[in-house]
Amino acid sequence: MNEKDLRQKAQILDAEGIRRALVRIAHEIVERNKGTENLALIGIQRRGVPLARRLSACIKEIEGSSVPIGILDITLYRDDLTTLSHQPLLQKTDVPFPVENKKIVLVDDVIYTGRTVRAALDAVIDLGRPKLIQLAVLIDRGHRELPIRADYVGKNVPTSRREVVAVRLMETDGEEKVLILEKKTNA
Amino acid sequence: MQLKGKDLLGLAEMTAEEIDLILDTAARMKEIISRPIKKVPALRGRTVVNVFYEPSTRTRVSFELAAKYLSADSINISASASSVAKGESLKDTARTIEALGADVVVLRHPLAGAAHLLAKTINAAVVNAGDGAHEHPTQALLDIFTVKEKKGILKGVKVAIIGDILHSRVARSNIWGFFKMGANVVVCGPATVIPPEVERLGVRVYHRIEEAVCEADVIMMLRIQLERQKAGLFPSLREYSRLYCLNEERLSLAKPDALIMHPGPVNRGVEISPEMVEHPRSVINEQVTNGVAVRMAILYLLTERGG
Numbered sequence: 001m002n003e004k005d006l007r008q009k010a011q012i013l014d015a016e017g018i019r020r021a022l023v024r025i026a027h028e029i030v031e032r033n034k035g036t037e038n039l040a041l042i043g044i045q046r047r048g049v050p051l052a053r054r055l056s057a058c059i060k061e062i063e064g065s066s067v068p069i070g071i072l073d074i075t076l077y078r079d080d081l082t083t084l085s086h087q088p089l090l091q092k093t094d095v096p097f098p099v100e101n102k103k104i105v106l107v108d109d110v111i112y113t114g115r116t117v118r119a120a121l122d123a124v125i126d127l128g129r130p131k132l133i134q135l136a137v138l139i140d141r142g143h144r145e146l147p148i149r150a151d152y153v154g155k156n157v158p159t160s161r162r163e164v165v166a167v168r169l170m171e172t173d174g175e176e177k178v179l180i181l182e183k184k185t186n187a
Numbered sequence: 188m189q190l191k192g193k194d195l196l197g198l199a200e201m202t203a204e205e206i207d208l209i210l211d212t213a214a215r216m217k218e219i220i221s222r223p224i225k226k227v228p229a230l231r232g233r234t235v236v237n238v239f240y241e242p243s244t245r246t247r248v249s250f251e252l253a254a255k256y257l258s259a260d261s262i263n264i265s266a267s268a269s270s271v272a273k274g275e276s277l278k279d280t281a282r283t284i285e286a287l288g289a290d291v292v293v294l295r296h297p298l299a300g301a302a303h304l305l306a307k308t309i310n311a312a313v314v315n316a317g318d319g320a321h322e323h324p325t326q327a328l329l330d331i332f333t334v335k336e337k338k339g340i341l342k343g344v345k346v347a348i349i350g351d352i353l354h355s356r357v358a359r360s361n362i363w364g365f366f367k368m369g370a371n372v373v374v375c376g377p378a379t380v381i382p383p384e385v386e387r388l389g390v391r392v393y394h395r396i397e398e399a400v401c402e403a404d405v406i407m408m409l410r411i412q413l414e415r416q417k418a419g420l421f422p423s424l425r426e427y428s429r430l431y432c433l434n435e436e437r438l439s440l441a442k443p444d445a446l447i448m449h450p451g452p453v454n455r456g457v458e459i460s461p462e463m464v465e466h467p468r469s470v471i472n473e474q475v476t477n478g479v480a481v482r483m484a485i486l487y488l489l490t491e492r493g494g
Contacts, residue, residue, distance in 0.1 A: 073215065076229035076257075076487075086189040087488055089208075090215035126224050 006164060006181035012157055015176035018138065018169075021154030022051070025136050026058035028152050033103055036063050038131065040102045042070040044120050045091040047109035050171035051138060055107060070095035072106075077119035099128040105152075109167040111137040114148035139178060141165050190488050194306040194313040197322035198363040206368060210332050212484035213477070219256060220480055230259035233490050236289040238280065239316070240266040240296045245451055245475055246316050246325070250293050253482035259290075259490075277301060278308050285309045290490055294318070312489040320354045325485060326450050327360035329478040331368060333470055334405055336477070337446055342369035347399045347441075349431060350409030350458055351380040351420070357450045358409055362388050375399030376431065379420045396431050403441040407448040408433050408459045424457055434460045438468075446470050 013021065033039055036059060043052030049071050056067045073091040081087070106120050117135060124133060136152035141159040157180070159165060164181040168174075188208050198206070219227055235254040239247055247263060254261035264284070275283075277296070284292055293314045294302050299321035306313040317323040335341050346365050352358045352374045365372045366389045374385060375393040386392060393399040400406050411427060421427050433447065447459075447469040455461045464471060 076219075076227040081229055082232070087490070089188060090212050090487075092215065093218050122228070126226065127222060 005184055007184055009163065009180045009182040011177055011179050012139070012165075013155060013178040018154070018176060018178065021138060022054050023058055025152040025154060026055050026062060029055070029105055029134075029136065030059060030063055032134075032151070036065045036067050038101065038103050039105065040068045040070065040097055040099070041105050041107055042072050042095060042120075042124065044106060044108040044116060045071065045073040045075075045093075047167055047169055047172055048072075048107045050169050051109060051136075052107040053171075055105075055136065068097045070097065070099075072120055072123055074116060074119040074123050077123045079115060079119065093123075095127055099124060099130045101129070101131045104130045104133045106133060106135045108135075108137050109169075110139045110141060110165050111135070111148075111150050112141050112143055112165075114144045114146035117148050118146050138167060139165055193310075193489070194302070194315075195324055195485055195489060196302050196306060196313065196315045198324050198327050198360045198367070199322065201324075201364075201367070203367045203369075206328070206331065206364060209328055209481065209484050209488065210335055212488060213328075213332050213481045214336075216256075216483035216487070217477065217480040219483070220476065225256050226258060227256070228258045229487060230254070230257040230490055233257075233259040233290045234288055235259050235261045235291045235293065235486060236284050236287075237261065237263045237293045237316070238266075238284065238295070239263070240277075240294075240301075241317065243295055243316070245478065246295065249475070249478045250314075250316065250325075250482050250486075252479050253486055254291075256479070257483055257486060259486065262289075277305065281305050281309050285311050291486060314485060314489065317356055320356055320359070322360045322363075323356040323450075324360050324364075325478070325482055326357050327364040328485070329474060329481040330357075330361055330407065330448060330450070331364050332481050333448065333474050333477050334365075334370075334446065335368075337470065338404060341365070344370045344404045345402060345442075346370050346372050346405040346407060347375060347403040348372065348407045348409065349375045349396055349399060349433070351411060351415060352376050352385065352409070353380040353382045354412060354415060355409050361407065362390055366390070373399050373403075377421050377427070380415075396433070396437055397440055400433075400437055400441045400445075403445055405446045405448060406433060406438070406441055407450075410450065410452060411454055411458050413454070413457075428457050432456070432458060432460055433463050435462065438463065438466070444468070448474060450474070 041052040043049035052069050060066045071094045073093045075088050134151040137150045138154040140153045140156045166179045170176050251261050289311050291312045293316050295316040299319035301318045302315035348358050373391045449471050
């Protein structure tokens with residue numbers, strides 16, 4: 001779907017809202033894992049990557065210790081590669097620590113069908129055997145097609161399948177907000 | 188961004204954007220090769236058939252590993268052990284392979300244009316793994332990838348290609364490829380093995396290696412095909428070696444951080460001295476590793492049509 005065929009329906013988070021959600025998630029991650037020992041964050045390309053960096057910075061402020069960050073591109077693990085009209089561009093994967101026995105928190109901007117997370121789970125497990133894998137997302141918009149759920153959610157947003165949730169971050173988009181976009185009706 | 192054609196036949200017909208796409212994709216693939224478990228599921232259920240009408244170790248093994256790392260099934264057919272030995276034509280062999288369900292056919296053939304002919308005959312993607320003295324695009328792409336990885340840029344980099352340019356498909360593909368990426372290519376060899384009018388491709392010609400390697404960023408030595416020497420293109424291997432062998436003294440004329448490259452297999456002591464092969468600036472082994480990454484990128488980018 002092309003962005004210009006969409007119109008803005010609502011803004012669900014502004015810059016402050018995003019910041020507060022991330023601070024809360026950072027606290028929850030530390031609480032649930034009883035500190036930062038063996039903890040590592042892996043951001044899913046593209047917007048999961050800046051979110052993972054921000055969470056790591058928040059955790060450092062809370063606990064005083066830094067948590068390593070990895071970058072994961074799940075393209076080669078997608079379940080729709082054989083049906084796409086052309087191969088998607090590959091982005092960088094860079095996980096600079098062994099995942100063996102780590103507590104891994106996957107970070108993404110939106111969870112929708114759950115297929116990206118399914119691919120990410122396979123991709124992480126191909127790198128080694130983590131102790132556990134958790135999932136943090138900024139937005140959960142529902143409509144899961146797989147038995148997958150997030151452990152940490154910034155905001156739950158009920159949506160229809162016709163809508164698009166657009167997360168805009170300073171690092172990738174030059175602005176800071178979360179919007180719901182809706183397909184323009186031709187009626 | 189995607190490749191324009193269904194096949195990868197040569198660098199002569201590719202654009203700089205397409206070459207960039209392959210280089211960027213190969214950089215991602217190289218990360219996979221560095222993992223303890225070198226496997227991703229991207230090409231599950233696809234079949235890559237390697238058809239080799241000429242002997243080859245590194246190219247064939249490289250394609251085979253590239254397919255396997257991407258989870259494709261790969262099959263090798265060599266001319267001597269197949270129906271080709273019974274007189275089956277290239278087209279008929281290809282149609283048979285396609286009927287067996289190949290998605291990609293990798294072809295090495297002694298005749299120039301064989302891959303182009305095959306590409307027109309079948310619907311599967313065709314990758315040219317060397318056609319006569321014409322092109323060897325995947326070798327050139329891995330060479331370009333290696334230079335870009337080491338130097339950071341390609342524009343303005345001076346690449347000296349030395350040896351039998353006339354009979355070298357590696358040289359021909361590299362000249363086109365490096366030229367399109369903005370590098371400054373010079374070639375050097377005895378006059379009998381420099382193709383006529385090669386300057387029209389945008390390269391400078393030297394007959395003395397000392398002039399060719401002067402201030403070079405990359406020195407690419409070509410294998411002297413020993414069988415050619417019998418054709419009388421140069422008086423003796425000994426003389427060739429005396430005039431053109433890369434050694435410490437000649438290397439010192441290039442830039443201090445110049446790379447030493449060779450597509451292999453190496454004739455030690457003929458075109459390159461043994462010390463140069465092992466030299467800290469030699470990237471000959473990395474070329475082989477990068478070859479797998481580049482071929483993974485090509486297989487990935489060519490298997491895009493769903494089905």
